Amino acid sequence: MGTMIRQHVVVHGMVQGVGFRYSARQQATRLGITGFARNQQDGTVELEIEGGSAAVERMLDWLRSGPRGAVVESVDTSELRPTGDDDFRITF
Template sequence: MTTSLTRTHVTIHGMVQGVFFRDTCRRMAERLGVAGWVRNRPDGSVEAVFEGGAGPVEAIVDWCRNGPPLARVVRVDRSTERPEGLTAFEIRR
């Protein structure tokens, strides 16, 4: 059985920098088998791309709505993009 890939691009707003959001996101993505990347943005938000099966991608987007314990997420903007075939998850600077 072949699983089709999906790709979701999110921007997480709120108190999301300086609270281990990126590292916790990376660990969650690896646990779920989701590829992509996450990075801090100059405006204080966090941006991420998730690629994988629909279920795991939806699970990590749901996780982003709360983030790690010290985060205070106000809003998550999301869009669907064409998958690029990413195979790993990385923290970008």
């Protein structure tokens, strides 16, 4: 599984109103990623993703394109300390 890592992610572009958070949760579940996704008032989607380093990299790759209907312009990331979340949730 590799070292557990956690990333703070902000996805910019047309990423609200296209099912981005729900699709991200499905992808995270497939990859064994925990954390959360939420819409921000500025139109971005903010996530924290935690898992094995390879799984987090695959999740970041997915976030760079998102689901059908999304137009991802950029993805900002920063490292965080893992928290040991046990699921991936959508927060409001």
